[in-house]
Amino acid sequence: MPISAARKRGKKKEADPDEEAIDKEPSGSFAWKILVPSQVRILSQCPTPEDLEEKMSGILSLASHALDLKEASQLDVFVVSFHWAKEQGFDERQLSGFITLLHNVLENIKSDMGKAANFQYVKECFSGVGSDNPDLVSIPLYFFKLEHxxxxxxxxxxxxxxxxxLFHYLYYQQQDELIIGTDMKLESCPIGSSPYPVPLQEALPLDVYEEHFIESEPEV
Structure with missing residues (x-):
């Protein structure tokens, strides 16, 4: 067997860095649930808010945000929140965990969870923050500090x-069709027959038109 063929057969497939990062996370961690490391890096490198919005809509599968108010509002929340978290100096794991928490809070609103219950959920997610043993105790946001x-x-x-x-109303109220659609009434030129002149792009020389289309008055 040729040496090159043996090397190819013995060469292992390179592991996906995103999958490796996910596998290393403790059970119950919020990191890499919505945004994996490569996606966080892509979003962090966006030079403008418009670019961040475009990348975020693709990653979160919000393709109809230009027409759907629910998707548009949700996208705005994620874009603004990601920018805020980045301004706080969060690292990649913290950015991903924060977006997961935000996503879960919005999903709780969609499932008709009350404000008090949803706020209690947020506090429980931070319960145990600061522990040195996230593997022993499931702490979804173990990578944050108390000040965070x-x-x-x-x-x-x-x-x-x-x-x-307002968010509850947004998710449960049917969107008004008038917001996403407009009926337009168009009028076309009449057919080119006397006494109406033909459209300009189909017009004839004046002498031809007068000779063949204008009815002559009967002689008395």
Missing amino acids: AKLIIKYLISTIFQHYS
Whole structure:
């Protein structure tokens, strides 16, 4: 057997870095659930808000955000929140975990969870933050510090929970068709027959038109 063929057969398939990162996470961790490492890096490198919105809509499968108010509002929340988290200096794991928490909070609203119950869910997610043994105790957001937890809870209160009824209305109220569609009435030129002149692009020289289309008055 040729040496090159033996090397190819013995060569192992390179592991996916995203899969390796997911496998290394403790059970119950919120990291890499919605955004995997490569996606976080792509979003972090977006130079403009418009580019971030475009990349985020593709990753979260919000392709109809230009027409669907629910998707548009959800996309706005994720884009603004990701930018805020990035401004706080969160690392890739923290960015991913924060987006997972935000996603779960919005999903709870969709499932008709009350404000108090949803806020209690957020507090439970941060329960045990600061523990040195996340493998022994399931802590979804173990990679945050206590000061981070306070910042995130304060942010969620000002952006989500203070407008909880509005988000609930958004997810449960049927979108008005008038917002996404408009009926237009178009009028076309009449058929080119006397006494109406033909359209300009189909017009004839004046002498030809007068000779063949204009009826002459009968002689008295």
